[in-house]
Amino acid sequence: MMLGSIDMSFPRLNTFSFWVLPPALYLVIVSCFIDYGSGTGWTMYPPLSSTPYSGGISTDLMILGLHLAGISSSAASINYLVTFLNVRSKSFKAEFSPPFVWALAVT
Template sequence: VWGGLFGASLSLMIRMQVGHPGAVFLKSDWFYNVVVTTHALMMIFFAVMPILIGAFGNWLIPLLVGGKDMIYPRMNNLSYWLSPNALYLLMLSFSTDKGVGAGWTIYPPLSVYPYHSGPSMDVLIVSLHLAGLSSLVGAINFASTNKNMPVLEMKGERAELYVLSISVTAV
C-alpha cells in the first residue's frame, strides 16, 4: 500500500511537469530526473513484481496447479520481509544528499552527470539489491510451486496459460 501511494504521488508529479510544456513545476532538471528514476524503480520492484508475482503467487498459482495446501508458502514471507526495507532505502536515496536519479539506471539520455557519488548512491544500490533478492526469492517460490505441487493428472501442457507464463517469467 505504501509503495502504491508513493509511486502514485511520483506519477502525479511527473504528469504535472510533462502535461504543461514550458512550465517548470519541479524547478530543476535534476529533481525531475530524481523523480523519474525513483518512479521507474518503484514501478518495477514495488508494483509489477509484488502484484503479479507476489499477490497472485500467494494464492492464485497454487490454486491453479492444484496445490491448495501451498496457498501461503513460507518462502514468500522472506520475500515480503525484504520488500519494505528496500522501499524504505529507496525513499531514503531519493532524499539523501542530492538524490539519485539522473536516469542512469533507467533512461541514459536523461543523465546530466557521467557518474554519481555519495551516500545516496550507496543507499540506492543496497535498495536495489534487496528488491532484487526479494524478487529472486519469489521466483524460486514460483518455480518450486509449479514443479512440486500440481495434481498427478495435470501434465505440463494442461496447465493454465497464466501458470505457464509465470513459470517462464520466474525462470
C-alpha cells in the same frame, strides 16, 4: 491457486520474499531525499554513479535497495518454479495448465 495446490512449496521463503520488499522500497525512497538524490538518473549509469559525480551515501542506499528487491524477486521465482514443478494435484497435468502459469514459469 491456478496449479491446484494448497500453498507454495516453501511458505517461509514466500514470507521472506514478501517482507524483504518494504525495506527495499524504504531504502530507494530515502535515497531520493538524502544529498539531493542519487543523481544517477533512472538507469544508474556507472559514470554518473561513481564518486566524483555522486559522493554521498544516496547512491549506496539506492544500490542496496535494488539488491534487496532483486533478492526478493529471486526468492519468489525459485519458490514459484519449485511449486510449479513439484506440487500439483494428482489430476492436474502441467501441459494443461493455463497460459498465465506457463508465462510465469518461463519468465
